[in-house]
Amino acid sequence: MDRAKSSKARKVCVCKSVAFTPQSLQYEKTKVQMPEKSVRIGVLGASGYTGSEIVRLLANHPYFGITVLTADRKAGQSIGSVFPHLATQHLPDMIAVNDADFSNVDAVFCCLPHGTTQEIIKALPKGLKIVDLSADFRLRDIDDYEKWYGQPHRAPELQREAVYGLTEIYRTDIKDARLVANPGCYPTSIQLPLVPLIKANLIRSENIIIDAKSGVSGAGRGAKEANLYTEIAEGIHSYGITGHRHVPEIEQGLAEAANSKVTVSFTPHLMPMSRGMQSSIYVELAPGASVEDLRQHLKVFYENEEFVVLGKEKEVPHTRHVRGSNYCIMNVFPDRITGRAIILSVIDNLVKGASGQALQNLNLMMGIPENTGLTYLPLFP
Numbered sequence: 001m002d003r004a005k006s007s008k009a010r011k012v013c014v015c016k017s018v019a020f021t022p023q024s025l026q027y028e029k030t031k032v033q034m035p036e037k038s039v040r041i042g043v044l045g046a047s048g049y050t051g052s053e054i055v056r057l058l059a060n061h062p063y064f065g066i067t068v069l070t071a072d073r074k075a076g077q078s079i080g081s082v083f084p085h086l087a088t089q090h091l092p093d094m095i096a097v098n099d100a101d102f103s104n105v106d107a108v109f110c111c112l113p114h115g116t117t118q119e120i121i122k123a124l125p126k127g128l129k130i131v132d133l134s135a136d137f138r139l140r141d142i143d144d145y146e147k148w149y150g151q152p153h154r155a156p157e158l159q160r161e162a163v164y165g166l167t168e169i170y171r172t173d174i175k176d177a178r179l180v181a182n183p184g185c186y187p188t189s190i191q192l193p194l195v196p197l198i199k200a201n202l203i204r205s206e207n208i209i210i211d212a213k214s215g216v217s218g219a220g221r222g223a224k225e226a227n228l229y230t231e232i233a234e235g236i237h238s239y240g241i242t243g244h245r246h247v248p249e250i251e252q253g254l255a256e257a258a259n260s261k262v263t264v265s266f267t268p269h270l271m272p273m274s275r276g277m278q279s280s281i282y283v284e285l286a287p288g289a290s291v292e293d294l295r296q297h298l299k300v301f302y303e304n305e306e307f308v309v310l311g312k313e314k315e316v317p318h319t320r321h322v323r324g325s326n327y328c329i330m331n332v333f334p335d336r337i338t339g340r341a342i343i344l345s346v347i348d349n350l351v352k353g354a355s356g357q358a359l360q361n362l363n364l365m366m367g368i369p370e371n372t373g374l375t376y377l378p379l380f381p
């Protein structure tokens with residue numbers, strides 16, 4: 001598509017965010033004028049769960065229009081034949097990454113398995129903005145990458161360039177980034193409450209225990225025996241005990257907040273649900289701090305954030321309160337027996353834990369209101 005010609009023919013869309021209006025929201029002040037669907041988007045890995053979720057979210061985006069979709073085994077098929085819920089969308093067929101014409105693309109969401117992403121991103125034209133949803137560019141120390149992912153990093157120069165995309169914490173750097181490493185779903189749900197509390201010295205950065213639960217879509221769409229209905233339904237189980245690859249990502253973010261090494265005990269569990277994630281986090285209070293101090297700090301820290309919400313006192317967040325949305329809901333409770341605080345944090349692993357946060361980041365990178373295309377409510381029940 002000739003971008004200049006096609007944008008002339010299009011209407012100019014004047015966008016102001018409408019759903020959420022606290023006075024000091026940074027992006028509320030931006031009035032954007034941009035032709036409709038004028039930013040050309042490639043979704044690499046569109047036949048997977050996070051790629052198809054991006055396609056779903058972009059259907060309501062005023063400026064981002066899809067020009068390239070890729071798949072691997074499913075290359076050659078239409079997205080509607082692979083995902084009937086997307087069949088109403090008029091989109092290009094999925095093709096192999098090597099056959100894609102990136103002269104027709106301004107920005108890509110890279111939704112490929114970790115390990116395959118480095119070489120593919122390395123080969124993309126340098127002018128493209130990229131949000132990578134895999135784990136390939138999240139760990140700043142490439143030796144850590146090799147240790148946890150079992151292979152040497154094949155694009156260390158890009159690793160140095162990448163900005164970690166936990167939006168509410170690294171917003172300023174993300175705005176100017178070309179390559180954003182979108183966080184993992186567990187690390188998102190865990191760092192959003194813990195980073196502000198550690199930075200404010202309200203909790204001790206030792207002895208943090210995290211018990212986390214994920215829906216099965218977190219494991220991707222690829223067929224695996226361990227994800228058969230019979231292996232998942234009517235029960236739960238933990239996995240990756242003491243050795244899950246999200247441990248270094250979580251510890252990296254918390255160490256930066258603490259300005260010292262942090263270690264966590266992290267045990268993920270697989271739940272018989274398709275989407276949703278809860279992290280239950282047990283922390284020791286800093287001397288003199290109370291649970292109310294923690295709640296008050298999170299309230300103030302996030303009061304101008306659209307997508308991070310502190311529940312009312314004693315209100316228990318459910319995964320079903322964020323389903324299909326870009327929200328993270330958190331709350332803090334006192335453990336009267338041990339004196340610890342119990343922090344609960346829920347997200348939809350496919351939205352705030354992946355594709356929603358990726359879109360939030362690309363909005364920022366393109367200089368448009370951060371909530372564009374993301375202002376819908378959770379799906380309930």
Ligand SMILES: NC(=O)C1=CN([C@@H]2O[C@H](COP(=O)(O)OP(=O)(O)OC[C@H]3O[C@@H](n4cnc5c(N)ncnc54)[C@H](OP(=O)(O)O)[C@@H]3O)[C@@H](O)[C@H]2O)C=CC1
Pocket residue numbers: 044045046047048049050051070071072073074075097110111112113114116133134135183184185217218219220221222349350353354
């Ligand atoms: N699922 C989740 O909740 C989250 C996932 N992530 C990360 O996002 C990335 C995508 O995850 P998800 O969507 O769940 O994964 P899926 O397994 O559902 O999808 C993977 C996609 O990549 C394509 N693909 C696989 N191998 C190759 C290859 N060698 N070359 C090119 N394309 C390939 C697949 O094509 P085909 O179908 O044709 O084989 C498919 O489109 C992963 O790195 C994952 O870890 C991050 C946060 C949360």
Ligand SMILES: CC(=O)N[C@@H](CCC(=O)OP(=O)(O)O)C(=O)O
Pocket residue numbers: 114133134135183184185186214215216217218219220246268270
């Ligand atoms: C249920 C399930 O299997 N979840 C995945 C995490 C999903 C995610 O965030 O993965 P990335 O770090 O690859 O992006 C896992 O435990 O490996």
